[in-house]
Amino acid sequence: MKFCNFVPEMEILIYDKAMQLEGLAVATIGVFDGVHRGHRFVFEQLADKARERKLISTVITFDRHPLSVVCPDKCPPLLTTLDERLQLLCATGVQRCVVLPFTEEMAGLAACDFMLLMRQQLGVKLLLTGYDNRFGHDRSAGFSDYVRYGQEMDMDVEALEPCNITEEDCPVSSSMVRRLLADGALDKVHHCLGRDYSLEGQVVSGEQIGMKIGYPTANLSPDTHKLLPKAGVYAVWATIGVDGPTLPAMMNIGHCPTFGGRPTTLEVHLFDYNGNLYGQTVRVRFVGRLRDEQCFADASALKAQLAKDQSDALQVLRADAEAQETVCGK
Template sequence: MQVFCDIPENPPRACVATIGFFDGVHLGHRCLIEQVCEVAAVRGLASGVVTFPVHPRKVVQPEYRPELLTTCEEKLSLLSDAALDCCLLLDFTPEIAGLSAREFMAFLRDYYNIRALVVGYDHRFGHNRSEGFDDYVRYGQALGMEVILAHAYMSKDVVPGSSAGAGREMAVSSSCIRRLLSQGNVSEAAAGLGYDYFLNGTVVGGHRVGRTIGYPTANLRVNEPDKLIPSDGVYAVRVRVAGQVYGGMLSIGYRPTVDNGTDRSIEVHIFGFHADIYGQPIRLSFVRYLRPELKFDSLDGLVAQLRKDAENASRYL
Protein backbone atom coordinates (compact mmCIF):
# COMPACT_ATOMS: atom_id res chain seq x y z
CA MET A 1 0.00 0.00 0.00
CA GLN A 2 1.44 3.34 -1.06
CA VAL A 3 1.00 6.08 1.56
CA PHE A 4 0.74 9.73 0.47
CA CYS A 5 1.57 11.99 3.43
CA ASP A 6 1.54 15.21 1.40
CA ILE A 7 -0.35 16.48 -1.61
CA PRO A 8 1.58 14.92 -4.53
CA GLU A 9 3.09 17.16 -7.18
CA ASN A 10 1.57 14.93 -9.83
CA PRO A 11 -1.85 13.38 -9.15
CA PRO A 12 -1.63 9.62 -8.49
CA ARG A 13 -3.37 6.97 -10.54
CA ALA A 14 -7.15 7.45 -10.77
CA CYS A 15 -8.78 5.65 -7.88
CA VAL A 16 -11.90 4.65 -6.02
CA ALA A 17 -11.73 5.74 -2.39
CA THR A 18 -13.64 6.13 0.83
CA ILE A 19 -13.16 8.64 3.66
CA GLY A 20 -12.95 8.14 7.40
CA PHE A 21 -10.82 8.23 10.53
CA PHE A 22 -10.87 4.40 10.65
CA ASP A 23 -9.99 4.19 14.33
CA GLY A 24 -9.35 0.52 15.09
CA VAL A 25 -9.79 -0.59 11.45
CA HIS A 26 -12.55 -2.87 12.74
CA LEU A 27 -14.75 -5.29 10.78
CA GLY A 28 -17.15 -2.50 9.81
CA HIS A 29 -14.26 -0.56 8.28
CA ARG A 30 -12.98 -3.67 6.54
CA CYS A 31 -16.39 -4.32 5.03
CA LEU A 32 -16.35 -0.78 3.63
CA ILE A 33 -12.81 -1.23 2.29
CA GLU A 34 -13.79 -4.51 0.62
CA GLN A 35 -16.54 -2.65 -1.22
CA VAL A 36 -14.01 -0.03 -2.35
CA CYS A 37 -11.74 -2.78 -3.70
CA GLU A 38 -14.65 -4.48 -5.49
CA VAL A 39 -15.72 -1.24 -7.20
CA ALA A 40 -12.10 -0.47 -8.11
CA ALA A 41 -11.67 -3.90 -9.70
CA VAL A 42 -14.82 -3.46 -11.80
CA ARG A 43 -13.88 0.08 -12.88
CA GLY A 44 -10.23 -0.78 -13.54
CA LEU A 45 -9.07 1.86 -11.04
CA ALA A 46 -6.80 1.86 -8.00
CA SER A 47 -8.33 1.40 -4.54
CA GLY A 48 -7.67 3.78 -1.68
CA VAL A 49 -8.75 5.38 1.57
CA VAL A 50 -8.58 8.97 2.74
CA THR A 51 -7.82 9.20 6.45
CA PHE A 52 -6.26 11.55 8.98
CA PRO A 53 -3.21 11.23 11.29
CA VAL A 54 -4.91 13.23 14.06
CA HIS A 55 -8.55 12.93 15.08
CA PRO A 56 -10.43 15.72 13.23
CA ARG A 57 -12.24 16.74 16.41
CA LYS A 58 -8.88 17.65 18.02
CA VAL A 59 -8.39 20.26 15.31
CA VAL A 60 -11.55 22.12 16.24
CA GLN A 61 -11.39 21.19 19.97
CA PRO A 62 -7.70 21.03 21.02
CA GLU A 63 -8.64 19.91 24.53
CA TYR A 64 -10.48 16.83 23.21
CA ARG A 65 -9.06 13.44 24.26
CA PRO A 66 -10.22 10.89 21.68
CA GLU A 67 -9.34 7.60 23.51
CA LEU A 68 -7.86 6.01 20.40
CA LEU A 69 -8.22 2.34 19.53
CA THR A 70 -5.19 2.68 17.25
CA THR A 71 -2.39 5.19 16.85
CA CYS A 72 -1.70 6.52 13.36
CA GLU A 73 1.16 4.05 12.91
CA GLU A 74 -0.98 1.13 14.11
CA LYS A 75 -3.83 2.21 11.85
CA LEU A 76 -1.58 2.32 8.79
CA SER A 77 -0.24 -1.13 9.63
CA LEU A 78 -3.77 -2.56 9.81
CA LEU A 79 -4.83 -0.77 6.62
CA SER A 80 -1.82 -2.20 4.80
CA ASP A 81 -3.27 -5.68 5.40
CA ALA A 82 -6.49 -4.77 3.59
CA ALA A 83 -5.29 -5.13 -0.05
CA LEU A 84 -5.56 -1.40 -0.74
CA ASP A 85 -3.41 0.26 -3.38
CA CYS A 86 -3.01 3.58 -1.58
CA CYS A 87 -3.73 5.54 1.57
CA LEU A 88 -4.09 9.31 1.43
CA LEU A 89 -3.00 10.55 4.86
CA LEU A 90 -4.47 14.02 4.95
CA ASP A 91 -3.73 16.63 7.62
CA PHE A 92 -7.10 17.86 8.87
CA THR A 93 -6.23 21.55 9.06
CA PRO A 94 -8.64 24.39 9.91
CA GLU A 95 -8.67 25.16 6.17
CA ILE A 96 -9.78 21.59 5.35
CA ALA A 97 -12.32 21.75 8.19
CA GLY A 98 -13.80 24.90 6.62
CA LEU A 99 -14.47 23.31 3.22
CA SER A 100 -18.03 22.51 2.23
CA ALA A 101 -18.81 18.95 1.12
CA ARG A 102 -18.71 20.00 -2.53
CA GLU A 103 -15.41 21.85 -2.09
CA PHE A 104 -13.89 18.87 -0.31
CA MET A 105 -14.98 16.52 -3.09
CA ALA A 106 -13.46 18.86 -5.67
CA PHE A 107 -10.24 18.90 -3.62
CA LEU A 108 -10.12 15.09 -3.65
CA ARG A 109 -10.71 14.98 -7.39
CA ASP A 110 -8.15 17.64 -8.28
CA TYR A 111 -5.27 16.67 -5.99
CA TYR A 112 -5.74 12.92 -5.48
CA ASN A 113 -7.46 11.91 -8.72
CA ILE A 114 -10.40 10.29 -6.94
CA ARG A 115 -12.95 9.38 -9.59
CA ALA A 116 -15.38 7.37 -7.48
CA LEU A 117 -16.25 7.85 -3.81
CA VAL A 118 -17.75 5.06 -1.71
CA VAL A 119 -19.64 6.70 1.16
CA GLY A 120 -20.32 4.84 4.42
CA TYR A 121 -24.01 4.39 5.12
CA ASP A 122 -23.92 6.85 8.06
CA HIS A 123 -20.98 9.04 7.07
CA ARG A 124 -21.22 12.80 6.61
CA PHE A 125 -18.51 15.28 5.75
CA GLY A 126 -18.14 18.98 5.02
CA HIS A 127 -17.77 21.83 7.50
CA ASN A 128 -21.33 21.75 8.81
CA ARG A 129 -22.08 18.04 8.15
CA SER A 130 -25.64 19.01 7.26
CA GLU A 131 -25.64 17.47 3.80
CA GLY A 132 -26.33 13.85 3.01
CA PHE A 133 -25.88 11.18 0.38
CA ASP A 134 -28.26 12.70 -2.19
CA ASP A 135 -26.30 15.95 -2.00
CA TYR A 136 -23.02 14.07 -2.52
CA VAL A 137 -24.46 12.35 -5.59
CA ARG A 138 -25.53 15.70 -7.05
CA TYR A 139 -22.13 17.28 -6.40
CA GLY A 140 -20.41 14.22 -7.85
CA GLN A 141 -22.41 14.46 -11.06
CA ALA A 142 -21.27 18.07 -11.45
CA LEU A 143 -17.65 17.19 -10.66
CA GLY A 144 -17.40 14.03 -12.74
CA MET A 145 -17.12 11.83 -9.63
CA GLU A 146 -19.25 8.74 -9.13
CA VAL A 147 -20.70 8.48 -5.62
CA ILE A 148 -21.70 5.04 -4.30
CA LEU A 149 -23.53 4.24 -1.06
CA ALA A 150 -21.93 1.43 0.92
CA HIS A 151 -23.90 -1.12 2.88
CA ALA A 152 -23.20 -1.55 6.58
CA TYR A 153 -21.43 -4.52 8.11
CA MET A 154 -23.74 -6.24 10.57
CA SER A 155 -22.44 -8.41 13.39
CA LYS A 156 -24.38 -11.00 15.35
CA ASP A 157 -24.63 -9.72 18.90
CA VAL A 158 -25.46 -12.59 21.29
CA VAL A 159 -27.88 -11.48 23.99
CA PRO A 160 -26.77 -12.60 27.49
CA GLY A 161 -28.94 -15.44 28.76
CA SER A 162 -30.29 -16.30 25.31
CA SER A 163 -30.05 -19.69 23.65
CA ALA A 164 -26.98 -20.49 21.56
CA GLY A 165 -26.98 -18.57 18.31
CA ALA A 166 -29.74 -16.21 19.37
CA GLY A 167 -29.10 -12.53 19.14
CA ARG A 168 -29.67 -9.43 17.11
CA GLU A 169 -27.90 -7.90 14.15
CA MET A 170 -25.83 -4.86 15.15
CA ALA A 171 -23.61 -2.47 13.22
CA VAL A 172 -19.99 -2.46 14.40
CA SER A 173 -18.66 0.96 15.36
CA SER A 174 -15.54 2.39 17.02
CA SER A 175 -17.68 3.94 19.76
CA CYS A 176 -19.28 0.57 20.54
CA ILE A 177 -15.85 -1.07 20.78
CA ARG A 178 -14.60 1.72 23.07
CA ARG A 179 -17.57 1.14 25.34
CA LEU A 180 -16.88 -2.61 25.51
CA LEU A 181 -13.22 -2.03 26.36
CA SER A 182 -14.12 0.53 29.04
CA GLN A 183 -16.24 -2.23 30.61
CA GLY A 184 -13.40 -4.76 30.39
CA ASN A 185 -15.26 -6.80 27.80
CA VAL A 186 -12.22 -7.46 25.65
CA SER A 187 -13.54 -10.68 24.09
CA GLU A 188 -16.62 -8.99 22.61
CA ALA A 189 -14.45 -6.05 21.52
CA ALA A 190 -12.23 -8.53 19.66
CA ALA A 191 -15.31 -9.92 17.89
CA GLY A 192 -15.98 -6.44 16.50
CA LEU A 193 -12.36 -5.59 15.77
CA GLY A 194 -11.50 -8.87 14.08
CA TYR A 195 -8.38 -9.15 16.28
CA ASP A 196 -7.45 -8.91 19.96
CA TYR A 197 -7.18 -5.33 21.20
CA PHE A 198 -3.57 -4.42 21.94
CA LEU A 199 -1.33 -1.88 23.62
CA ASN A 200 2.17 -1.01 22.43
CA GLY A 201 4.66 0.45 24.84
CA THR A 202 7.98 0.28 26.60
CA VAL A 203 8.96 -1.74 29.67
CA VAL A 204 9.82 0.59 32.56
CA GLY A 205 10.93 0.11 36.14
CA GLY A 206 8.32 -0.64 38.80
CA HIS A 207 8.14 -1.33 42.52
CA ARG A 208 9.61 -4.84 42.10
CA VAL A 209 7.23 -6.41 44.60
CA GLY A 210 6.23 -9.16 42.15
CA ARG A 211 9.66 -10.78 42.06
CA THR A 212 9.68 -11.10 45.87
CA ILE A 213 6.47 -13.18 45.80
CA GLY A 214 7.31 -15.36 42.79
CA TYR A 215 5.42 -13.38 40.14
CA PRO A 216 7.83 -10.87 38.55
CA THR A 217 6.13 -8.34 36.31
CA ALA A 218 7.05 -6.05 33.45
CA ASN A 219 5.53 -2.58 33.77
CA LEU A 220 4.26 -0.98 30.57
CA ARG A 221 4.43 2.68 29.64
CA VAL A 222 2.03 3.11 26.71
CA ASN A 223 3.55 4.94 23.74
CA GLU A 224 0.48 7.03 22.87
CA PRO A 225 -1.11 9.09 25.70
CA ASP A 226 -4.47 9.17 23.86
CA LYS A 227 -4.63 5.37 23.51
CA LEU A 228 -7.62 3.80 25.28
CA ILE A 229 -6.67 1.66 28.30
CA PRO A 230 -9.27 -1.02 29.13
CA SER A 231 -10.93 -0.93 32.53
CA ASP A 232 -9.06 -1.87 35.70
CA GLY A 233 -8.81 -5.58 36.37
CA VAL A 234 -6.87 -8.73 35.59
CA TYR A 235 -6.70 -10.14 32.05
CA ALA A 236 -5.32 -13.10 30.15
CA VAL A 237 -3.01 -11.65 27.50
CA ARG A 238 -0.53 -12.55 24.81
CA VAL A 239 2.77 -10.72 25.03
CA ARG A 240 5.05 -9.97 22.08
CA VAL A 241 8.55 -9.15 23.23
CA ALA A 242 12.01 -9.69 21.72
CA GLY A 243 10.45 -11.17 18.58
CA GLN A 244 8.54 -13.91 20.43
CA VAL A 245 4.97 -14.35 21.70
CA TYR A 246 4.25 -15.59 25.23
CA GLY A 247 1.19 -16.05 27.38
CA GLY A 248 0.71 -13.91 30.43
CA MET A 249 -1.62 -12.32 32.94
CA LEU A 250 -1.99 -8.56 33.11
CA SER A 251 -3.13 -6.29 35.91
CA ILE A 252 -4.41 -2.75 35.33
CA GLY A 253 -5.11 -0.62 38.36
CA TYR A 254 -3.78 0.87 41.57
CA ARG A 255 -2.36 -2.20 43.35
CA PRO A 256 -4.37 -1.63 46.57
CA THR A 257 -2.76 -4.54 48.45
CA VAL A 258 0.67 -2.83 48.31
CA ASP A 259 -0.72 0.72 48.56
CA ASN A 260 0.18 2.03 45.11
CA GLY A 261 -1.57 5.34 45.82
CA THR A 262 -2.90 7.24 42.80
CA ASP A 263 -0.36 5.70 40.39
CA ARG A 264 -2.28 3.57 37.85
CA SER A 265 -0.11 0.64 36.78
CA ILE A 266 -0.15 -1.68 33.77
CA GLU A 267 1.96 -4.70 34.69
CA VAL A 268 2.21 -8.14 33.14
CA HIS A 269 3.55 -11.43 34.43
CA ILE A 270 4.88 -13.33 31.40
CA PHE A 271 4.64 -17.10 31.73
CA GLY A 272 7.98 -18.92 31.46
CA PHE A 273 9.95 -15.72 30.83
CA HIS A 274 12.86 -14.51 32.95
CA ALA A 275 14.98 -12.16 30.77
CA ASP A 276 15.73 -8.53 31.63
CA ILE A 277 13.68 -6.44 29.18
CA TYR A 278 13.79 -2.97 30.75
CA GLY A 279 13.64 -0.32 28.05
CA GLN A 280 12.48 -2.76 25.38
CA PRO A 281 9.30 -2.43 23.26
CA ILE A 282 6.43 -4.75 24.13
CA ARG A 283 2.92 -5.46 22.82
CA LEU A 284 0.09 -6.73 25.01
CA SER A 285 -2.94 -8.31 23.30
CA PHE A 286 -6.05 -8.75 25.46
CA VAL A 287 -7.64 -12.20 25.29
CA ARG A 288 -10.00 -12.44 28.28
CA TYR A 289 -11.10 -10.48 31.33
CA LEU A 290 -10.51 -12.59 34.43
CA ARG A 291 -11.59 -10.56 37.46
CA PRO A 292 -11.76 -7.08 38.98
CA GLU A 293 -8.90 -5.60 40.97
CA LEU A 294 -9.10 -6.72 44.61
CA LYS A 295 -7.48 -5.70 47.88
CA PHE A 296 -6.13 -8.59 49.98
CA ASP A 297 -5.40 -8.60 53.71
CA SER A 298 -1.92 -10.01 53.17
CA LEU A 299 0.63 -10.85 50.49
CA ASP A 300 -0.15 -14.54 51.11
CA GLY A 301 -3.75 -13.88 50.06
CA LEU A 302 -2.53 -12.07 46.97
CA VAL A 303 -0.19 -14.94 46.05
CA ALA A 304 -3.00 -17.48 46.39
CA GLN A 305 -5.17 -15.41 44.06
CA LEU A 306 -2.33 -14.94 41.56
CA ARG A 307 -1.94 -18.73 41.44
CA LYS A 308 -5.63 -19.04 40.49
CA ASP A 309 -5.30 -16.21 37.97
CA ALA A 310 -2.39 -17.97 36.28
CA GLU A 311 -4.41 -21.17 35.98
CA ASN A 312 -7.41 -19.33 34.55
CA ALA A 313 -5.31 -17.31 32.11
CA SER A 314 -3.53 -20.42 30.87
CA ARG A 315 -6.88 -22.10 30.25
CA TYR A 316 -8.05 -19.22 28.02
CA LEU A 317 -4.70 -18.98 26.25
Protein backbone atom coordinates in the same frame (compact mmCIF):
# COMPACT_ATOMS: atom_id res chain seq x y z
CA MET B 1 6.13 9.24 13.48
CA LYS B 2 6.62 5.67 12.32
CA PHE B 3 4.55 3.69 9.89
CA CYS B 4 4.54 0.02 8.87
CA ASN B 5 7.74 -1.66 10.00
CA PHE B 6 7.73 -3.82 6.89
CA VAL B 7 7.54 -3.09 3.17
CA PRO B 8 3.80 -3.04 2.42
CA GLU B 9 2.16 -3.76 -0.89
CA MET B 10 -0.13 -0.83 -0.16
CA GLU B 11 1.25 2.53 -1.23
CA ILE B 12 1.26 4.94 1.74
CA LEU B 13 1.30 8.66 0.92
CA ILE B 14 1.30 11.67 3.24
CA TYR B 15 -0.79 14.47 1.72
CA ASP B 16 0.68 17.87 0.99
CA LYS B 17 -0.75 20.81 -0.94
CA ALA B 18 1.43 20.11 -3.99
CA MET B 19 0.23 16.52 -4.32
CA GLN B 20 -0.99 15.45 -7.77
CA LEU B 21 -1.59 11.70 -7.91
CA GLU B 22 -1.53 9.81 -11.18
CA GLY B 23 -4.38 7.51 -12.16
CA LEU B 24 -8.08 7.62 -11.34
CA ALA B 25 -9.23 6.22 -8.02
CA VAL B 26 -12.24 4.84 -6.21
CA ALA B 27 -11.94 6.07 -2.65
CA THR B 28 -13.54 6.03 0.74
CA ILE B 29 -12.71 8.39 3.58
CA GLY B 30 -12.72 8.06 7.34
CA VAL B 31 -10.70 7.66 10.52
CA PHE B 32 -11.20 3.87 10.45
CA ASP B 33 -10.21 3.60 14.10
CA GLY B 34 -9.82 -0.06 14.98
CA VAL B 35 -10.06 -1.23 11.35
CA HIS B 36 -12.95 -3.41 12.53
CA ARG B 37 -15.09 -5.83 10.53
CA GLY B 38 -17.40 -3.06 9.41
CA HIS B 39 -14.45 -1.18 7.95
CA ARG B 40 -13.15 -4.30 6.25
CA PHE B 41 -16.58 -4.82 4.69
CA VAL B 42 -16.21 -1.30 3.28
CA PHE B 43 -12.81 -2.17 1.85
CA GLU B 44 -14.25 -5.29 0.21
CA GLN B 45 -16.82 -3.10 -1.56
CA LEU B 46 -13.99 -0.71 -2.46
CA ALA B 47 -12.00 -3.54 -4.05
CA ASP B 48 -15.05 -4.77 -5.97
CA LYS B 49 -15.67 -1.31 -7.42
CA ALA B 50 -11.98 -0.91 -8.27
CA ARG B 51 -12.02 -4.13 -10.27
CA GLU B 52 -15.34 -3.30 -11.90
CA ARG B 53 -14.36 0.24 -12.90
CA LYS B 54 -10.61 -0.41 -13.37
CA LEU B 55 -9.74 2.23 -10.77
CA ILE B 56 -7.14 2.40 -7.99
CA SER B 57 -8.63 1.37 -4.63
CA THR B 58 -7.79 4.17 -2.22
CA VAL B 59 -8.39 4.76 1.48
CA ILE B 60 -8.21 8.38 2.62
CA THR B 61 -7.64 8.72 6.35
CA PHE B 62 -6.32 11.23 8.89
CA ASP B 63 -3.15 11.35 10.95
CA ARG B 64 -5.24 12.02 14.05
CA HIS B 65 -8.87 11.94 15.08
CA PRO B 66 -10.55 15.11 13.71
CA LEU B 67 -12.16 15.76 17.08
CA SER B 68 -8.69 16.25 18.58
CA VAL B 69 -8.57 19.47 16.54
CA VAL B 70 -12.24 20.45 16.25
CA CYS B 71 -13.36 19.64 19.79
CA PRO B 72 -10.55 18.16 21.93
CA ASP B 73 -12.78 17.65 24.99
CA LYS B 74 -14.96 15.24 22.99
CA CYS B 75 -12.14 13.31 21.30
CA PRO B 76 -12.36 9.63 22.29
CA PRO B 77 -9.38 7.47 23.21
CA LEU B 78 -8.31 5.42 20.20
CA LEU B 79 -8.51 1.72 19.43
CA THR B 80 -5.52 2.03 17.10
CA THR B 81 -2.60 4.40 16.76
CA LEU B 82 -1.83 5.67 13.26
CA ASP B 83 0.93 3.09 12.87
CA GLU B 84 -1.41 0.29 13.94
CA ARG B 85 -4.10 1.51 11.56
CA LEU B 86 -1.68 1.53 8.64
CA GLN B 87 -0.39 -1.94 9.44
CA LEU B 88 -3.94 -3.26 9.55
CA LEU B 89 -4.82 -1.42 6.33
CA CYS B 90 -1.77 -2.97 4.68
CA ALA B 91 -3.38 -6.37 5.22
CA THR B 92 -6.71 -5.48 3.56
CA GLY B 93 -5.55 -5.52 -0.06
CA VAL B 94 -6.21 -1.80 -0.57
CA GLN B 95 -3.81 -0.43 -3.19
CA ARG B 96 -3.24 3.07 -1.84
CA CYS B 97 -3.67 4.96 1.42
CA VAL B 98 -3.46 8.75 1.60
CA VAL B 99 -2.91 10.15 5.10
CA LEU B 100 -4.22 13.69 5.55
CA PRO B 101 -2.58 15.77 8.30
CA PHE B 102 -5.71 17.08 10.01
CA THR B 103 -5.13 20.76 10.76
CA GLU B 104 -7.41 23.67 11.65
CA GLU B 105 -7.17 24.75 8.02
CA MET B 106 -8.42 21.37 6.84
CA ALA B 107 -11.13 21.40 9.50
CA GLY B 108 -12.41 24.65 7.98
CA LEU B 109 -12.94 23.21 4.49
CA ALA B 110 -16.55 22.93 3.35
CA ALA B 111 -17.60 19.52 2.05
CA CYS B 112 -17.64 20.70 -1.58
CA ASP B 113 -14.11 22.11 -1.27
CA PHE B 114 -12.91 18.92 0.36
CA MET B 115 -14.40 16.87 -2.48
CA LEU B 116 -12.73 19.17 -5.01
CA LEU B 117 -9.40 18.47 -3.31
CA MET B 118 -10.05 14.73 -3.65
CA ARG B 119 -11.03 15.08 -7.29
CA GLN B 120 -8.26 17.42 -8.46
CA GLN B 121 -5.32 16.27 -6.34
CA LEU B 122 -6.05 12.66 -5.42
CA GLY B 123 -7.70 11.64 -8.68
CA VAL B 124 -10.90 10.40 -7.06
CA LYS B 125 -13.41 9.49 -9.77
CA LEU B 126 -15.75 7.46 -7.56
CA LEU B 127 -16.35 8.22 -3.88
CA LEU B 128 -17.91 5.55 -1.66
CA THR B 129 -19.38 6.95 1.53
CA GLY B 130 -20.94 5.24 4.54
CA TYR B 131 -24.59 5.44 5.42
CA ASP B 132 -23.82 7.80 8.32
CA ASN B 133 -20.57 9.36 7.13
CA ARG B 134 -20.33 13.14 7.13
CA PHE B 135 -17.33 15.29 6.38
CA GLY B 136 -16.53 18.94 5.79
CA HIS B 137 -16.82 21.98 8.05
CA ASP B 138 -19.60 21.58 10.66
CA ARG B 139 -20.51 18.24 9.02
CA SER B 140 -23.61 20.00 7.72
CA ALA B 141 -23.72 18.33 4.29
CA GLY B 142 -25.24 14.89 3.74
CA PHE B 143 -25.30 12.18 1.09
CA SER B 144 -27.61 14.03 -1.31
CA ASP B 145 -25.29 17.05 -1.11
CA TYR B 146 -22.26 14.87 -1.89
CA VAL B 147 -24.02 13.47 -4.97
CA ARG B 148 -24.83 16.99 -6.17
CA TYR B 149 -21.30 18.28 -5.56
CA GLY B 150 -19.92 15.24 -7.35
CA GLN B 151 -22.03 15.89 -10.43
CA GLU B 152 -20.53 19.38 -10.62
CA MET B 153 -16.93 18.05 -10.66
CA ASP B 154 -17.27 14.81 -12.63
CA MET B 155 -17.13 12.57 -9.57
CA ASP B 156 -19.58 9.74 -8.93
CA VAL B 157 -20.78 9.25 -5.36
CA GLU B 158 -22.29 5.98 -4.14
CA ALA B 159 -23.52 4.78 -0.76
CA LEU B 160 -21.91 1.84 0.99
CA GLU B 161 -23.81 -1.06 2.51
CA PRO B 162 -23.56 -1.26 6.32
CA CYS B 163 -22.12 -4.33 8.04
CA ASN B 164 -24.57 -5.77 10.58
CA ILE B 165 -22.71 -8.38 12.63
CA THR B 166 -23.84 -7.68 16.20
CA GLU B 167 -26.40 -9.66 18.18
CA GLU B 168 -28.72 -6.67 17.87
CA ASP B 169 -28.18 -6.75 14.07
CA CYS B 170 -26.98 -3.15 14.06
CA PRO B 171 -23.91 -1.81 12.24
CA VAL B 172 -20.62 -2.26 14.04
CA SER B 173 -18.88 1.02 14.83
CA SER B 174 -15.69 2.20 16.49
CA SER B 175 -17.70 3.83 19.28
CA MET B 176 -19.45 0.51 19.93
CA VAL B 177 -16.11 -1.29 20.22
CA ARG B 178 -14.84 1.39 22.61
CA ARG B 179 -17.87 0.88 24.86
CA LEU B 180 -17.42 -2.89 24.84
CA LEU B 181 -13.73 -2.60 25.66
CA ALA B 182 -14.45 -0.17 28.50
CA ASP B 183 -16.86 -2.82 29.85
CA GLY B 184 -14.24 -5.56 29.58
CA ALA B 185 -16.36 -7.55 27.11
CA LEU B 186 -13.41 -9.11 25.26
CA ASP B 187 -15.46 -11.76 23.44
CA LYS B 188 -17.69 -9.11 21.89
CA VAL B 189 -14.69 -6.92 21.11
CA HIS B 190 -13.07 -9.86 19.31
CA HIS B 191 -16.30 -10.46 17.38
CA CYS B 192 -16.44 -6.85 16.19
CA LEU B 193 -12.74 -6.49 15.42
CA GLY B 194 -12.28 -9.95 13.96
CA ARG B 195 -9.17 -10.29 16.15
CA ASP B 196 -8.03 -9.76 19.72
CA TYR B 197 -7.47 -6.23 20.97
CA SER B 198 -3.82 -5.34 21.48
CA LEU B 199 -1.60 -2.52 22.64
CA GLU B 200 2.10 -1.92 22.99
CA GLY B 201 4.26 0.15 25.25
CA GLN B 202 7.81 0.73 26.29
CA VAL B 203 8.88 -0.98 29.50
CA VAL B 204 9.57 1.64 32.16
CA SER B 205 10.78 1.40 35.75
CA GLY B 206 8.23 0.69 38.46
CA GLU B 207 8.23 0.17 42.22
CA GLN B 208 9.19 -3.53 41.87
CA ILE B 209 6.38 -4.64 44.17
CA GLY B 210 5.77 -7.71 42.01
CA MET B 211 9.44 -8.67 42.24
CA LYS B 212 9.24 -8.64 46.04
CA ILE B 213 6.40 -11.19 46.10
CA GLY B 214 7.75 -13.47 43.38
CA TYR B 215 5.80 -12.07 40.42
CA PRO B 216 8.07 -9.59 38.61
CA THR B 217 6.22 -7.38 36.17
CA ALA B 218 7.09 -5.17 33.23
CA ASN B 219 5.44 -1.78 33.56
CA LEU B 220 4.23 -0.60 30.17
CA SER B 221 3.88 3.00 29.00
CA PRO B 222 1.50 2.94 26.00
CA ASP B 223 0.56 5.74 23.65
CA THR B 224 -1.34 8.31 25.71
CA HIS B 225 -4.21 8.35 23.19
CA LYS B 226 -4.69 4.57 23.29
CA LEU B 227 -7.85 3.18 24.90
CA LEU B 228 -7.21 0.85 27.84
CA PRO B 229 -9.53 -2.07 28.59
CA LYS B 230 -11.51 -2.06 31.82
CA ALA B 231 -9.37 -2.32 34.95
CA GLY B 232 -8.71 -5.91 35.95
CA VAL B 233 -6.53 -8.95 35.35
CA TYR B 234 -6.17 -10.44 31.86
CA ALA B 235 -4.66 -13.47 30.14
CA VAL B 236 -2.45 -12.10 27.36
CA TRP B 237 0.17 -13.04 24.84
CA ALA B 238 3.20 -10.76 25.16
CA THR B 239 5.57 -10.15 22.24
CA ILE B 240 8.98 -8.66 23.00
CA GLY B 241 10.19 -6.16 20.41
CA VAL B 242 9.52 -6.46 16.69
CA ASP B 243 10.94 -9.93 16.08
CA GLY B 244 11.20 -11.24 19.63
CA PRO B 245 9.40 -14.18 21.20
CA THR B 246 5.70 -14.25 22.01
CA LEU B 247 5.18 -15.58 25.53
CA PRO B 248 2.22 -16.45 27.76
CA ALA B 249 1.57 -13.79 30.37
CA MET B 250 -0.99 -12.14 32.62
CA MET B 251 -1.59 -8.45 32.89
CA ASN B 252 -3.06 -6.16 35.51
CA ILE B 253 -4.58 -2.81 34.60
CA GLY B 254 -5.45 -0.75 37.63
CA HIS B 255 -4.39 1.28 40.62
CA CYS B 256 -2.63 -1.18 42.99
CA PRO B 257 -5.25 -0.77 45.77
CA THR B 258 -3.52 -3.33 48.03
CA PHE B 259 -0.54 -0.99 48.29
CA GLY B 260 -2.38 2.27 48.83
CA GLY B 261 -3.42 3.12 45.29
CA ARG B 262 -1.52 4.55 42.33
CA PRO B 263 -2.24 6.28 39.03
CA THR B 264 -3.33 3.75 36.40
CA THR B 265 -0.58 1.21 35.76
CA LEU B 266 -0.19 -1.56 33.19
CA GLU B 267 1.83 -4.44 34.62
CA VAL B 268 2.52 -7.62 32.68
CA HIS B 269 4.03 -10.76 34.22
CA LEU B 270 5.64 -13.01 31.61
CA PHE B 271 5.62 -16.65 32.68
CA ASP B 272 9.04 -18.31 33.03
CA TYR B 273 10.93 -15.27 31.72
CA ASN B 274 13.96 -13.84 33.48
CA GLY B 275 15.40 -11.38 30.94
CA ASN B 276 15.83 -7.63 31.28
CA LEU B 277 13.00 -5.80 29.50
CA TYR B 278 13.72 -2.20 30.50
CA GLY B 279 13.61 0.12 27.51
CA GLN B 280 12.20 -2.54 25.21
CA THR B 281 8.78 -2.48 23.56
CA VAL B 282 6.27 -5.16 24.51
CA ARG B 283 3.02 -5.77 22.63
CA VAL B 284 0.22 -7.53 24.48
CA ARG B 285 -2.75 -9.28 22.89
CA PHE B 286 -5.75 -9.56 25.21
CA VAL B 287 -7.21 -13.08 25.12
CA GLY B 288 -9.36 -13.36 28.24
CA ARG B 289 -10.49 -11.32 31.23
CA LEU B 290 -9.86 -13.19 34.48
CA ARG B 291 -11.26 -10.91 37.19
CA ASP B 292 -11.75 -7.38 38.46
CA GLU B 293 -8.95 -5.63 40.29
CA GLN B 294 -9.22 -6.30 44.02
CA CYS B 295 -7.83 -4.93 47.26
CA PHE B 296 -6.26 -7.68 49.39
CA ALA B 297 -5.61 -7.74 53.12
CA ASP B 298 -1.87 -8.13 52.66
CA ALA B 299 0.86 -9.16 50.23
CA SER B 300 0.46 -12.86 51.12
CA ALA B 301 -3.20 -12.85 50.13
CA LEU B 302 -2.32 -11.09 46.87
CA LYS B 303 0.42 -13.64 46.14
CA ALA B 304 -2.01 -16.52 46.66
CA GLN B 305 -4.48 -14.92 44.24
CA LEU B 306 -1.74 -14.33 41.66
CA ALA B 307 -0.91 -18.05 41.73
CA LYS B 308 -4.54 -18.79 40.88
CA ASP B 309 -4.55 -16.06 38.22
CA GLN B 310 -1.50 -17.62 36.57
CA SER B 311 -3.15 -21.04 36.52
CA ASP B 312 -6.34 -19.56 35.06
CA ALA B 313 -4.39 -17.54 32.49
CA LEU B 314 -2.46 -20.60 31.32
CA GLN B 315 -5.71 -22.47 30.85
CA VAL B 316 -7.16 -19.64 28.74
CA LEU B 317 -3.97 -19.29 26.69
CA ARG B 318 -3.66 -23.04 26.05
CA ALA B 319 -7.21 -23.06 24.71
CA ASP B 320 -6.40 -20.06 22.52
CA ALA B 321 -3.24 -21.70 21.18
CA GLU B 322 -5.16 -24.88 20.35
CA ALA B 323 -7.85 -22.84 18.57
CA GLN B 324 -5.18 -21.03 16.55
CA GLU B 325 -3.58 -24.34 15.56
CA THR B 326 -6.96 -25.66 14.46
CA VAL B 327 -7.57 -22.59 12.28
CA CYS B 328 -4.06 -22.70 10.79
CA GLY B 329 -4.38 -26.40 10.11
CA LYS B 330 -7.52 -26.05 8.00
